[in-house]
Amino acid sequence: MTQPLTQDRAHAAIRTALRGFATEADLETLDPGENLREALELDSLDFLTFVERLSGDLGTRIEEADYAKLSTLDSTTEFLLTRG
Known part of the structure; x- marks a missing residue:
């Protein structure tokens, strides 16, 4: 039985999915409501890579x-938790 996502x-x-696009320090200081693509300067290919890593x-x-x-840390977390 699969445990629910926490x-x-x-x-x-x-x-983990954002590694390589930002340092751990950058991720720790990133505002949870800040737009990921803008804050981390992710282009379309970078964003697609992020989505694929997260999916995998x-x-x-x-x-x-x-x-x-x-789009943000908060919205991504909310999305993942509701998909559970």
């Missing part, structure tokens, strides 16, 4: 229609 697990998955880590497919829900 907030801590969601945060860890997001940070959590074993769930993220549809293109849901990309807007991945």
Whole structure:
């Protein structure tokens, strides 16, 4: 039986998916409501890589229609938790 996704697990998955685009220090100081693409200067390919890493880590497919829900740390966490 699969355990439900926790907030801590969601945060860890997001940070792991963003490795290479930002340092741990940058991620720690990033405002949870700040736009990820702007703050981390992610272009379209970088963002797609982030989504693919996140999908792979959590074993769930993220549809293109849901990309807007991945705009901030808070919204990405909320999206992942509701998908659970």
